[in-house]
Amino acid sequence: MKLIFERGKEGQACTLMPACDVPQVTLAAPKREKKLHLPHVSENELSRHYTELGKQVHGVNDGFYPLGSCTMKYNPKVNEKAAALPGFTNVHPLQPAHTVQGCIEVLKQTQEMLCEITGMDAMTLQPAAGAHGEFTGLLLIKSYHESRGDVKRTKIIVPDSAHGTNPASATMVGYDIVNIPSAADGCVDIEKLREAVGEDTAGLMLTNPNTVGIFDKNILEITSIVHEAGGLVYYDGANLNAVMGVVRPGDMGFDVIHLNLHKTFSTPHGGGGPGSGPVGCKSFLAQFLPGLQPVEKDGALSLVAPENSVGSVKAFHGNFLVVVKAMTYILMLGKEGIPAAAKNAVLNANYMMNKLKDIYPMAYDTVCMHEFVMCLEKMKHDIDVSAMDVAKALLDYGIHPPTMYFPLIVHEALMVEPTETESKETLDEAIAVFRKIYEDAQANPAAMHECPVHTPVRRLDEVRAARKPVLRYTFE
Numbered sequence: 001m002k003l004i005f006e007r008g009k010e011g012q013a014c015t016l017m018p019a020c021d022v023p024q025v026t027l028a029a030p031k032r033e034k035k036l037h038l039p040h041v042s043e044n045e046l047s048r049h050y051t052e053l054g055k056q057v058h059g060v061n062d063g064f065y066p067l068g069s070c071t072m073k074y075n076p077k078v079n080e081k082a083a084a085l086p087g088f089t090n091v092h093p094l095q096p097a098h099t100v101q102g103c104i105e106v107l108k109q110t111q112e113m114l115c116e117i118t119g120m121d122a123m124t125l126q127p128a129a130g131a132h133g134e135f136t137g138l139l140l141i142k143s144y145h146e147s148r149g150d151v152k153r154t155k156i157i158v159p160d161s162a163h164g165t166n167p168a169s170a171t172m173v174g175y176d177i178v179n180i181p182s183a184a185d186g187c188v189d190i191e192k193l194r195e196a197v198g199e200d201t202a203g204l205m206l207t208n209p210n211t212v213g214i215f216d217k218n219i220l221e222i223t224s225i226v227h228e229a230g231g232l233v234y235y236d237g238a239n240l241n242a243v244m245g246v247v248r249p250g251d252m253g254f255d256v257i258h259l260n261l262h263k264t265f266s267t268p269h270g271g272g273g274p275g276s277g278p279v280g281c282k283s284f285l286a287q288f289l290p291g292l293q294p295v296e297k298d299g300a301l302s303l304v305a306p307e308n309s310v311g312s313v314k315a316f317h318g319n320f321l322v323v324v325k326a327m328t329y330i331l332m333l334g335k336e337g338i339p340a341a342a343k344n345a346v347l348n349a350n351y352m353m354n355k356l357k358d359i360y361p362m363a364y365d366t367v368c369m370h371e372f373v374m375c376l377e378k379m380k381h382d383i384d385v386s387a388m389d390v391a392k393a394l395l396d397y398g399i400h401p402p403t404m405y406f407p408l409i410v411h412e413a414l415m416v417e418p419t420e421t422e423s424k425e426t427l428d429e430a431i432a433v434f435r436k437i438y439e440d441a442q443a444n445p446a447a448m449h450e451c452p453v454h455t456p457v458r459r460l461d462e463v464r465a466a467r468k469p470v471l472r473y474t475f476e
């Protein structure tokens, strides 16, 4: 498709605005040396441009989007309605607190509900995404050890099934990474963990259920091993959708957590965003939280910085309107709806897994949580059809591919997360597509390398896109 700069021509701009009827002033000082490059298009050309752009991509409103670990659930429209209320949009974060009591109430109530769901004592809504939350949570861990003069704790333990952001965040905070292998069942290898902990352990980062979709049955033992060594335990909350309202990270022994509101709590995700990665902690870490905390006194709310705050990790209160959307979602579901959503997510994943495992071998043949991981190593070996080929074939059927080649401990991995918002009919259709692709692959393996054939673009040079991305339009 054409870029917006390639559409229209000089003088063809939008003509809806009336002509200027006040004297025009030309500012002398901050004058551009070159004319600004702006597209010259009419309003309907502009509208068509964005509509066409929208057709080039696949979103959760286009069809099934089982991107594992990302929880691409449907985002209810009522969330948008609440976030568009003028009381939330026509405010400024520097307004005096007495003029924005309702907004502060939103921050306070959302924090309280998220604390209740996770078993934490305090929360910040400031971080902009999960990875940003990891960075923030690790700053709390670092501040805790430093505040006790315990400066020899320089290492963060990360299992090999972890999301790449875990070691990256720990490195950014200045920690060294200790990688521990998973046991054969995909869970933490307890013996390897015991060997890894020591006087230099600052903490352990863990996702539970983990990235292979399994709830670690030894979680209480794991958190106590780290605590006994003097370390703290960090919960990567990206997979909370499987267990929200059923079990709480706080009760599993975690000290600090992040949540991804754009995953578990149904706010927009993936290009749309913006994201939000609240960080929760136990009371002994609350003094280090970033940003301002809502405090109630004599019936009035105000905002106060925690005593030993690490500072701010983002301006003001993070992505406030995203918080409004997540709050709306939680209130809509209520106490019964939250665990029901988690249980349905688990049910949907197990349903799909059991309808596919006779032809697509699963990496771990057990009851899964909200997602499952296929291992296509045999298919690759036998007929040279890879996980990538199957993923590309799904595109031709209007299905977004599952997460590919993650977690790294499973070869030729496809990680499927249907989520609770898909109906049985949609799951049955997707199952039929997966089965059809399997049959097509057996009949004509070579044709699979050509997929997709019906998408706006075919197979892209992914390495070049990652290494040499072209992110700017160059004008001649």
Ligand SMILES: *Cc1c(COP(=O)(O)O)cnc(C)c1O
Residues within 6 Å of the ligand: 069, 070, 129, 130, 131, 132, 163, 165, 166, 207, 211, 236, 238, 239, 260, 275, 277
């Ligand atoms: C998505 C994800 C993250 C990172 O979260 P973002 O919000 O994308 O920054 C971290 N860990 C796991 C397991 C994830 O799935």
